[in-house]
Amino acid sequence: MIYESILTSLSLEGKPHIAPFGIRERNGLVLIAPFKPSQTLDNLLATGNAVLNFTDDVRVFAGSLTGHGDWPLRKTDKVNGMVLASALAHQELELVEMKDDTARPELYFRIVHEETHAPFRGFNRAQAAVIELAVLVSRLHMLPIEKIETELNYLKIAIEKTAGERELQAWQWLVDKIENYKAAMTGENQA
Ligand SMILES: Cc1cc2nc3c(=O)[nH]c(=O)nc-3n(C[C@H](O)[C@H](O)[C@H](O)COP(=O)(O)O)c2cc1C
Structure with missing residues (x-):
């Protein structure tokens, strides 16, 4: 485990x-x-x-x-x-x-x-989704971008249904990082 x-x-x-x-x-x-x-x-x-x-x-x-x-x-x-x-x-x-x-x-x-220091308050699906996307982002250079986009679209369901402010913020930082990476890739392809 x-x-x-x-x-x-x-x-x-x-x-x-x-x-x-x-x-x-x-x-x-x-x-x-x-x-x-x-x-x-x-x-x-x-x-x-x-x-x-x-x-x-x-x-x-x-x-x-x-x-x-x-x-x-x-x-x-x-x-x-x-x-x-x-x-x-x-x-x-x-x-x-x-x-x-x-x-x-x-x-x-x-x-x-x-x-x-504080009690565990139970599972939250949006938190799990952020962790999953964070793992994918930490492997951005190793994984096909199509796989990342497919998984992102699935994980987004939990974000839309169960996120609070902190989860939305964390999710957005990761999405921005993926978008910047894609833009850099496209730039490289055009150069
Ligand atoms: C949920 C999660 C778990 C991770 N677990 C590991 C791990 O067990 N070993 C590892 O080398 N990196 C792991 N990473 C990636 C590291 O956090 C990341 O590469 C980090 O920058 C480590 O490098 P540093 O020690 O130079 O900061 C994980 C990332 C996430 C989002």
């Missing part, structure tokens, strides 16, 4: 970095597998710490892929890190093992501390 979370990390100079990551549980440890190259990977190896933020504010997922990445953070309690102000819960992690790989190393962490 994979849980989509927001991973916050710090560079050696203390600069926070926010990125969505799918995380897995393996034998009581948390497995994070970043594709190289990755600022998150560099930070995790430099500091040995990560913070997992579980949030239903899908603007943070869409924002990190579309240039809207400046979200309020506060310092963590037990490890040197930052937690998202909008997190419903968070976990503070310490690196215990790394299996290196040329494409996608596996990093295993133990949970040092965890906290719940």
Whole structure:
């Protein structure tokens, strides 16, 4: 099972970095597998710490892929890190093992501390649709544009029926990114 979370990390100079990551549980440890190259990977190896933020504010997922990445953070309690102000819960992690790989190393962490800040309010289809489109946008250069458009048109149904303000904003950022990508592709074709 994979849980989509927001991973916050710090560079050696203390600069926070926010990125969505799918995380897995393996034998009581948390497995994070970043594709190289990755600022998150560099930070995790430099500091040995990560913070997992579980949030239903899908603007943070869409924002990190579309240039809207400046979200309020506060310092963590037990490890040197930052937690998202909008997190419903968070976990503070310490690196215990790394299996290196040329494409996608596996990093295993133990949970040092965890906290719940607000209740889970139930599933929302528009939030799930934004996460799906965010995954597609993170693979924009690898997937055929026709596949992205077909999936977008299906996911839009959940947006139209169930979105609130935050979901609409996040959705629009992703749609704009796809439109800009298509325009750049057309420009390249005409050149
Ligand atoms: C829902 C979601 C899950 C993701 N999971 C992963 C992941 O497990 N590994 C990965 O390398 N990138 C993942 N990505 C893409 C990264 O968030 C994105 O490439 C990010 O910029 C990481 O690069 P960075 O560490 O340089 O910021 C995911 C993106 C989304 C939207």
